[in-house]
Amino acid sequence: MQVLTNTKFETVAFQWPNGFYSDGIHIGLRRHKKDFGWLFSKVPASAAGTYTTNQFQAAPTKLTKQMIDHNHQLQGLLLNSAIANSCTGAQGWQNALQEQTWLANKLAVAPDLIGVASTGLIGAQLPMDKIQNGLPQLTPTKSDAVTYAVLTTDKHPKTVCVQCELSGHLVTLTGFAKGSGMIHPKMATMLGFVTTDAQVDGDVLQSMLSTNVDSTFNQITVDGDTSTNDMVVTMANGLADNPSLEPGTTDYDIFNQALHYVLGQLAKQIAADGEGATKLVECNVTHAASDEDGQKIAKAIVGSNLVKAAIFGEDPNWGRIISTIGATDADIDIDTVDIEMNGIPLVQDSLAVDFDLAAVQGTLHDSQIMIDVDLHHGAASGQAWGCDLTYNYVKINASYHT
Amino acid sequence: MQVLTNTKFETVAFQWPNGFYSDGIHIGLRRHKKDFGWLFSKVPASAAGTYTTNQFQAAPTKLTKQMIDHNHQLQGLLLNSAIANSCTGAQGWQNALQEQTWLANKLAVAPDLIGVASTGLIGAQLPMDKIQNGLPQLTPTKSDAVTYAVLTTDKHPKTVCVQCELSGHLVTLTGFAKGSGMIHPKMATMLGFVTTDAQVDGDVLQSMLSTNVDSTFNQITVDGDTSTNDMVVTMANGLADNPSLEPGTTDYDIFNQALHYVLGQLAKQIAADGEGATKLVECNVTHAASDEDGQKIAKAIVGSNLVKAAIFGEDPNWGRIISTIGATDADIDIDTVDIEMNGIPLVQDSLAVDFDLAAVQGTLHDSQIMIDVDLHHGAASGQAWGCDLTYNYVKINASYHT
Numbered sequence: 001m002q003v004l005t006n007t008k009f010e011t012v013a014f015q016w017p018n019g020f021y022s023d024g025i026h027i028g029l030r031r032h033k034k035d036f037g038w039l040f041s042k043v044p045a046s047a048a049g050t051y052t053t054n055q056f057q058a059a060p061t062k063l064t065k066q067m068i069d070h071n072h073q074l075q076g077l078l079l080n081s082a083i084a085n086s087c088t089g090a091q092g093w094q095n096a097l098q099e100q101t102w103l104a105n106k107l108a109v110a111p112d113l114i115g116v117a118s119t120g121l122i123g124a125q126l127p128m129d130k131i132q133n134g135l136p137q138l139t140p141t142k143s144d145a146v147t148y149a150v151l152t153t154d155k156h157p158k159t160v161c162v163q164c165e166l167s168g169h170l171v172t173l174t175g176f177a178k179g180s181g182m183i184h185p186k187m188a189t190m191l192g193f194v195t196t197d198a199q200v201d202g203d204v205l206q207s208m209l210s211t212n213v214d215s216t217f218n219q220i221t222v223d224g225d226t227s228t229n230d231m232v233v234t235m236a237n238g239l240a241d242n243p244s245l246e247p248g249t250t251d252y253d254i255f256n257q258a259l260h261y262v263l264g265q266l267a268k269q270i271a272a273d274g275e276g277a278t279k280l281v282e283c284n285v286t287h288a289a290s291d292e293d294g295q296k297i298a299k300a301i302v303g304s305n306l307v308k309a310a311i312f313g314e315d316p317n318w319g320r321i322i323s324t325i326g327a328t329d330a331d332i333d334i335d336t337v338d339i340e341m342n343g344i345p346l347v348q349d350s351l352a353v354d355f356d357l358a359a360v361q362g363t364l365h366d367s368q369i370m371i372d373v374d375l376h377h378g379a380a381s382g383q384a385w386g387c388d389l390t391y392n393y394v395k396i397n398a399s400y401h402t
Numbered sequence: 403m404q405v406l407t408n409t410k411f412e413t414v415a416f417q418w419p420n421g422f423y424s425d426g427i428h429i430g431l432r433r434h435k436k437d438f439g440w441l442f443s444k445v446p447a448s449a450a451g452t453y454t455t456n457q458f459q460a461a462p463t464k465l466t467k468q469m470i471d472h473n474h475q476l477q478g479l480l481l482n483s484a485i486a487n488s489c490t491g492a493q494g495w496q497n498a499l500q501e502q503t504w505l506a507n508k509l510a511v512a513p514d515l516i517g518v519a520s521t522g523l524i525g526a527q528l529p530m531d532k533i534q535n536g537l538p539q540l541t542p543t544k545s546d547a548v549t550y551a552v553l554t555t556d557k558h559p560k561t562v563c564v565q566c567e568l569s570g571h572l573v574t575l576t577g578f579a580k581g582s583g584m585i586h587p588k589m590a591t592m593l594g595f596v597t598t599d600a601q602v603d604g605d606v607l608q609s610m611l612s613t614n615v616d617s618t619f620n621q622i623t624v625d626g627d628t629s630t631n632d633m634v635v636t637m638a639n640g641l642a643d644n645p646s647l648e649p650g651t652t653d654y655d656i657f658n659q660a661l662h663y664v665l666g667q668l669a670k671q672i673a674a675d676g677e678g679a680t681k682l683v684e685c686n687v688t689h690a691a692s693d694e695d696g697q698k699i700a701k702a703i704v705g706s707n708l709v710k711a712a713i714f715g716e717d718p719n720w721g722r723i724i725s726t727i728g729a730t731d732a733d734i735d736i737d738t739v740d741i742e743m744n745g746i747p748l749v750q751d752s753l754a755v756d757f758d759l760a761a762v763q764g765t766l767h768d769s770q771i772m773i774d775v776d777l778h779h780g781a782a783s784g785q786a787w788g789c790d791l792t793y794n795y796v797k798i799n800a801s802y803h804t
Contacts, residue, residue: 056728122721313800319524326458398715
């Protein structure tokens, strides 16, 4: 469950893969910032998605899932922030369908190749006049404007771009995402998008995405809330012209590692930009009885309000960490737990180590905090990312008025 | 799962049941406040307990559980705050046993009639010299000093006292508890104690306690953390001389309702005095498919950071409530959910009601907030209590230094 780093791909400056175009503009959903955008491939792309497990799945999430499940193909996506089109009933569903039709017409493609994604306030209807007026203003650009158009309380866009060579063909993977509350993977919503010009069958892409999302996006938490609109969508348009990816091949492994890296980087960027956050917290659990137990414990630690508040206070309060471990139903040995914070041992065999408090506190000024837990109880591991709990988290969420 | 109110018992001013004595003093575990106390019955009492599900169960919790499980009898309890004697290994266990022996000697009873309870910082050893010196200072009083000695970050003690008549015999139930963080039923710890002079067999008492704790203490949440020291202990010394309580009798029902009331009141007092809290939040879920689903949804709502921050901000943000409902795995109909806040409808059939925002916000100035959720999906119900998430919660937990 480690994020693999591999010399077989490299991070590069932001750019779109071959054949992908996008735009982001302001149409008045937010006060001043960009709030509306599109993303499309000039040819139909293989597509895969993972979606919120919230029972109140928003209309755009439901619609996009239906399109991708249908034949794992997608060509264009219409995106907006400020309004989630969630808990909007029959009207909300009609509005999502209307958006789909409008974009299909603009791109002159079949509606089942079009997805929609919305993020923002739950319960409000989309102002369809603003969307209809905005649509002709969207142009096919190679800019990163769309990565701004999906933001809500995020302080900055989350993007990552890597390139690798598959059988001699240069392949680009470009991902972007928005956070930054109601993240357990809030306001209402985590959205992630990965585009690539790799050639890969939709079913293969879906399987790669699902597996990698489990160990990346599904292992971040800002506030323990799961929104109605969460969605990660990957589109692969094949324009890199590599031999189509098949499991068991070197190309598959390289691409899979690159995809894992892209998803992991976006996940970490979301956690680091969690509402009000001042610190990114990474937790690595080793020697767990199972990967599931390792992931459960890691996520519980980065998700504990008490641990998060202690980290904001730059206090190495290991009692809260071990208590959080014990509150899970993971299979552990209660006498063999070691805990390190920023590489300094605090607990050995479940008992306090006589550590240098000032030295640990010194390292807690950093904006990245590492918590390592060794369970000495197996061969598996788990990793999760979160952020500290701050006055600003409370402020943002107490003042985000209905 | 409603808290039953019943004219068959009445709340009275604080007093101890017949034969119960206690004391609370300062021995230097905390800076200035009372931190050490005892509670005992002049005769052995039937005893029942419920304990933390945290895998790192503290030494005092483990020891008291063993004593009660042994034959459901207890005569005395030694209590301290400031240090939890949790994650303290073999030394911690020896210290708990030493405390037990000391109190058994002082009371001249068998050690297996003695329990111990500690609350406070995890990982530190008890200063046994202070405890040994403190013990002779404890006197048998009828004061409420012990209800202060168990407090940590609590702003005030939690007590409740009711009386009822069982077959012509006046019976008193007196409960006290401490919160006020690491409550999902923090710092480290929820402790609750109920004393009564009712005559009731230990097994019967255990069954009544376990059932009632499920719908009271186990339905409160301050921060979603389950501590290593949580424990609710009930002692019944029989000095009221009522016929011993048997299931199926009127006396049993009256006492059971009184016990439920006492536990419910203590639970609500803990939630209202949650760390940093300014408001008590009560959630009632009706027409659920099962009591389990109703309780799960009610507890998820009062436990959501987003809902808690919105309530601190006096914002009727129902989108966060419905999203929290959907994030559970409870059996619901996603089209039939109604939500009211302080009696004002916000959502009907899972869609926004056009409510008077200023009117709702007006009611949110109150220190008690009521959220009613009608699922229209069954005949069961659930109830839970929590508090708002405030700047002070973060401050308290960022500055409670190791």
